[in-house]
Amino acid sequence: MADNKLTATVKWLDEMTFVAESGSGHQTVFDGNSPGTAASPMEMILMAAGSCASVDVVSILEKTRQQVVDCRCEVTGERVGETPNVFKKIHLEFVVTGHNVEDKHVDRAVKLSADKYCSVAKMLEASVELSHSYKIIAV
Known part of the structure:
Protein backbone atom coordinates (compact mmCIF):
# COMPACT_ATOMS: atom_id res chain seq x y z
CA MET A 1 0.00 0.00 0.00
CA SER A 40 -0.79 33.14 -6.10
CA PRO A 41 -1.68 30.42 -3.59
CA MET A 42 -5.37 30.81 -4.56
CA GLU A 43 -4.53 30.41 -8.25
CA MET A 44 -2.64 27.26 -7.31
CA ILE A 45 -5.84 25.90 -5.73
CA LEU A 46 -7.60 26.32 -9.08
CA MET A 47 -4.69 24.73 -10.92
CA ALA A 48 -4.62 21.80 -8.48
CA ALA A 49 -8.35 21.17 -8.93
CA GLY A 50 -8.06 21.33 -12.72
CA SER A 51 -4.97 19.12 -12.80
CA CYS A 52 -6.43 16.49 -10.50
CA ALA A 53 -9.70 16.30 -12.44
CA SER A 54 -7.88 16.28 -15.79
CA VAL A 55 -5.80 13.27 -14.77
CA ASP A 56 -9.04 11.43 -13.99
CA VAL A 57 -10.82 12.45 -17.19
CA VAL A 58 -7.94 11.57 -19.51
CA SER A 59 -7.31 8.27 -17.72
CA ILE A 60 -10.97 7.26 -17.94
CA LEU A 61 -11.20 8.27 -21.60
CA GLU A 62 -8.06 6.28 -22.42
CA LYS A 63 -9.54 3.21 -20.72
CA THR A 64 -12.63 3.52 -22.93
CA ARG A 65 -10.33 3.74 -25.97
CA GLN A 66 -11.46 7.22 -26.95
CA GLN A 67 -9.11 8.82 -29.51
CA VAL A 68 -8.32 11.94 -27.50
CA VAL A 69 -5.56 14.18 -28.88
CA ASP A 70 -5.97 17.05 -26.42
CA CYS A 71 -7.71 17.80 -23.15
CA ARG A 72 -7.83 21.20 -21.52
CA CYS A 73 -9.54 22.11 -18.27
CA GLU A 74 -10.56 25.76 -17.99
CA VAL A 75 -11.08 26.58 -14.33
CA THR A 76 -12.79 29.68 -12.97
CA GLY A 77 -13.20 30.58 -9.34
CA GLU A 78 -15.42 33.13 -7.66
CA ARG A 79 -14.29 34.42 -4.28
CA VAL A 80 -16.27 36.04 -1.47
CA GLY A 81 -15.79 39.79 -1.05
CA GLU A 82 -14.50 39.84 2.51
CA THR A 83 -11.33 38.56 4.14
CA PRO A 84 -10.24 35.78 3.97
CA ASN A 85 -11.63 35.88 0.39
CA VAL A 86 -12.19 32.14 0.13
CA PHE A 87 -13.68 30.59 -2.99
CA LYS A 88 -17.45 30.27 -3.00
CA LYS A 89 -17.74 28.79 -6.50
CA ILE A 90 -15.37 26.89 -8.78
CA HIS A 91 -16.28 25.75 -12.28
CA LEU A 92 -14.26 23.27 -14.33
CA GLU A 93 -14.92 23.07 -18.07
CA PHE A 94 -13.21 20.28 -19.96
CA VAL A 95 -12.46 20.84 -23.63
CA VAL A 96 -11.77 17.41 -25.14
CA THR A 97 -10.41 17.23 -28.67
CA GLY A 98 -10.23 13.99 -30.61
CA HIS A 99 -11.36 11.63 -33.34
CA ASN A 100 -14.89 10.24 -32.93
CA VAL A 101 -14.94 11.00 -29.20
CA GLU A 102 -18.33 9.91 -27.87
CA ASP A 103 -20.34 12.29 -25.71
CA LYS A 104 -21.45 9.50 -23.37
CA HIS A 105 -17.83 8.65 -22.51
CA VAL A 106 -16.83 12.25 -21.81
CA ASP A 107 -19.97 12.79 -19.73
CA ARG A 108 -19.21 9.66 -17.70
CA ALA A 109 -15.53 10.57 -17.24
CA VAL A 110 -16.36 14.08 -15.99
CA LYS A 111 -19.03 12.74 -13.61
CA LEU A 112 -16.75 10.01 -12.24
CA SER A 113 -14.00 12.52 -11.61
CA ALA A 114 -16.39 14.92 -9.87
CA ASP A 115 -18.29 12.32 -7.86
CA LYS A 116 -15.64 9.76 -7.01
CA TYR A 117 -12.01 10.22 -8.02
CA CYS A 118 -10.76 13.81 -7.81
CA SER A 119 -9.42 14.12 -4.28
CA VAL A 120 -8.83 17.87 -4.60
CA ALA A 121 -12.43 18.49 -5.68
CA LYS A 122 -13.79 16.16 -2.99
CA MET A 123 -11.85 18.12 -0.39
CA LEU A 124 -13.03 21.48 -1.72
CA GLU A 125 -16.71 20.54 -2.11
CA ALA A 126 -17.21 20.71 1.67
CA SER A 127 -17.04 24.50 1.45
CA VAL A 128 -17.15 25.45 -2.24
CA GLU A 129 -19.93 25.08 -4.81
CA LEU A 130 -18.28 23.01 -7.56
CA SER A 131 -19.67 22.67 -11.06
CA HIS A 132 -18.45 20.90 -14.19
CA SER A 133 -19.13 21.06 -17.90
CA TYR A 134 -17.48 19.86 -21.09
CA LYS A 135 -17.38 20.30 -24.80
CA ILE A 136 -15.98 18.06 -27.48
CA ILE A 137 -14.04 19.32 -30.47
CA ALA A 138 -13.90 16.84 -33.34
CA VAL A 139 -10.78 16.65 -35.50
Whole structure:
Protein backbone atom coordinates (compact mmCIF):
# COMPACT_ATOMS: atom_id res chain seq x y z
CA MET A 1 0.00 0.00 0.00
CA ALA A 2 1.23 3.50 -0.84
CA ASP A 3 2.29 5.82 1.95
CA ASN A 4 -0.62 8.18 2.69
CA LYS A 5 1.62 10.91 4.10
CA LEU A 6 2.69 13.74 1.80
CA THR A 7 5.05 16.54 2.73
CA ALA A 8 6.08 19.93 1.43
CA THR A 9 8.36 22.76 2.48
CA VAL A 10 7.76 26.42 1.70
CA LYS A 11 10.71 28.84 1.83
CA TRP A 12 10.55 32.61 1.68
CA LEU A 13 12.65 34.07 -1.15
CA ASP A 14 11.99 37.83 -1.02
CA GLU A 15 9.13 40.33 -0.80
CA MET A 16 6.02 38.08 -1.04
CA THR A 17 7.69 35.37 -3.16
CA PHE A 18 8.10 31.83 -1.87
CA VAL A 19 9.33 28.55 -3.31
CA ALA A 20 7.49 25.39 -2.36
CA GLU A 21 9.13 21.99 -2.67
CA SER A 22 7.17 18.78 -2.54
CA GLY A 23 8.44 15.74 -0.71
CA SER A 24 9.19 14.21 -4.10
CA GLY A 25 11.52 17.11 -4.92
CA HIS A 26 9.39 19.19 -7.32
CA GLN A 27 9.46 22.96 -6.92
CA THR A 28 6.91 25.68 -7.59
CA VAL A 29 7.17 29.41 -7.03
CA PHE A 30 4.28 31.32 -5.39
CA ASP A 31 3.77 35.06 -5.13
CA GLY A 32 1.50 36.75 -2.60
CA ASN A 33 1.50 40.05 -4.51
CA SER A 34 -1.35 40.75 -6.89
CA PRO A 35 -0.35 40.58 -9.63
CA GLY A 36 2.96 39.03 -8.84
CA THR A 37 5.82 37.31 -10.62
CA ALA A 38 4.29 33.86 -10.06
CA ALA A 39 0.91 32.29 -9.37
CA SER A 40 -0.79 33.14 -6.10
CA PRO A 41 -1.68 30.42 -3.59
CA MET A 42 -5.37 30.81 -4.56
CA GLU A 43 -4.53 30.41 -8.25
CA MET A 44 -2.64 27.26 -7.31
CA ILE A 45 -5.84 25.90 -5.73
CA LEU A 46 -7.60 26.32 -9.08
CA MET A 47 -4.69 24.73 -10.92
CA ALA A 48 -4.62 21.80 -8.48
CA ALA A 49 -8.35 21.17 -8.93
CA GLY A 50 -8.06 21.33 -12.72
CA SER A 51 -4.97 19.12 -12.80
CA CYS A 52 -6.43 16.49 -10.50
CA ALA A 53 -9.70 16.30 -12.44
CA SER A 54 -7.88 16.28 -15.79
CA VAL A 55 -5.80 13.27 -14.77
CA ASP A 56 -9.04 11.43 -13.99
CA VAL A 57 -10.82 12.45 -17.19
CA VAL A 58 -7.94 11.57 -19.51
CA SER A 59 -7.31 8.27 -17.72
CA ILE A 60 -10.97 7.26 -17.94
CA LEU A 61 -11.20 8.27 -21.60
CA GLU A 62 -8.06 6.28 -22.42
CA LYS A 63 -9.54 3.21 -20.72
CA THR A 64 -12.63 3.52 -22.93
CA ARG A 65 -10.33 3.74 -25.97
CA GLN A 66 -11.46 7.22 -26.95
CA GLN A 67 -9.11 8.82 -29.51
CA VAL A 68 -8.32 11.94 -27.50
CA VAL A 69 -5.56 14.18 -28.88
CA ASP A 70 -5.97 17.05 -26.42
CA CYS A 71 -7.71 17.80 -23.15
CA ARG A 72 -7.83 21.20 -21.52
CA CYS A 73 -9.54 22.11 -18.27
CA GLU A 74 -10.56 25.76 -17.99
CA VAL A 75 -11.08 26.58 -14.33
CA THR A 76 -12.79 29.68 -12.97
CA GLY A 77 -13.20 30.58 -9.34
CA GLU A 78 -15.42 33.13 -7.66
CA ARG A 79 -14.29 34.42 -4.28
CA VAL A 80 -16.27 36.04 -1.47
CA GLY A 81 -15.79 39.79 -1.05
CA GLU A 82 -14.50 39.84 2.51
CA THR A 83 -11.33 38.56 4.14
CA PRO A 84 -10.24 35.78 3.97
CA ASN A 85 -11.63 35.88 0.39
CA VAL A 86 -12.19 32.14 0.13
CA PHE A 87 -13.68 30.59 -2.99
CA LYS A 88 -17.45 30.27 -3.00
CA LYS A 89 -17.74 28.79 -6.50
CA ILE A 90 -15.37 26.89 -8.78
CA HIS A 91 -16.28 25.75 -12.28
CA LEU A 92 -14.26 23.27 -14.33
CA GLU A 93 -14.92 23.07 -18.07
CA PHE A 94 -13.21 20.28 -19.96
CA VAL A 95 -12.46 20.84 -23.63
CA VAL A 96 -11.77 17.41 -25.14
CA THR A 97 -10.41 17.23 -28.67
CA GLY A 98 -10.23 13.99 -30.61
CA HIS A 99 -11.36 11.63 -33.34
CA ASN A 100 -14.89 10.24 -32.93
CA VAL A 101 -14.94 11.00 -29.20
CA GLU A 102 -18.33 9.91 -27.87
CA ASP A 103 -20.34 12.29 -25.71
CA LYS A 104 -21.45 9.50 -23.37
CA HIS A 105 -17.83 8.65 -22.51
CA VAL A 106 -16.83 12.25 -21.81
CA ASP A 107 -19.97 12.79 -19.73
CA ARG A 108 -19.21 9.66 -17.70
CA ALA A 109 -15.53 10.57 -17.24
CA VAL A 110 -16.36 14.08 -15.99
CA LYS A 111 -19.03 12.74 -13.61
CA LEU A 112 -16.75 10.01 -12.24
CA SER A 113 -14.00 12.52 -11.61
CA ALA A 114 -16.39 14.92 -9.87
CA ASP A 115 -18.29 12.32 -7.86
CA LYS A 116 -15.64 9.76 -7.01
CA TYR A 117 -12.01 10.22 -8.02
CA CYS A 118 -10.76 13.81 -7.81
CA SER A 119 -9.42 14.12 -4.28
CA VAL A 120 -8.83 17.87 -4.60
CA ALA A 121 -12.43 18.49 -5.68
CA LYS A 122 -13.79 16.16 -2.99
CA MET A 123 -11.85 18.12 -0.39
CA LEU A 124 -13.03 21.48 -1.72
CA GLU A 125 -16.71 20.54 -2.11
CA ALA A 126 -17.21 20.71 1.67
CA SER A 127 -17.04 24.50 1.45
CA VAL A 128 -17.15 25.45 -2.24
CA GLU A 129 -19.93 25.08 -4.81
CA LEU A 130 -18.28 23.01 -7.56
CA SER A 131 -19.67 22.67 -11.06
CA HIS A 132 -18.45 20.90 -14.19
CA SER A 133 -19.13 21.06 -17.90
CA TYR A 134 -17.48 19.86 -21.09
CA LYS A 135 -17.38 20.30 -24.80
CA ILE A 136 -15.98 18.06 -27.48
CA ILE A 137 -14.04 19.32 -30.47
CA ALA A 138 -13.90 16.84 -33.34
CA VAL A 139 -10.78 16.65 -35.50
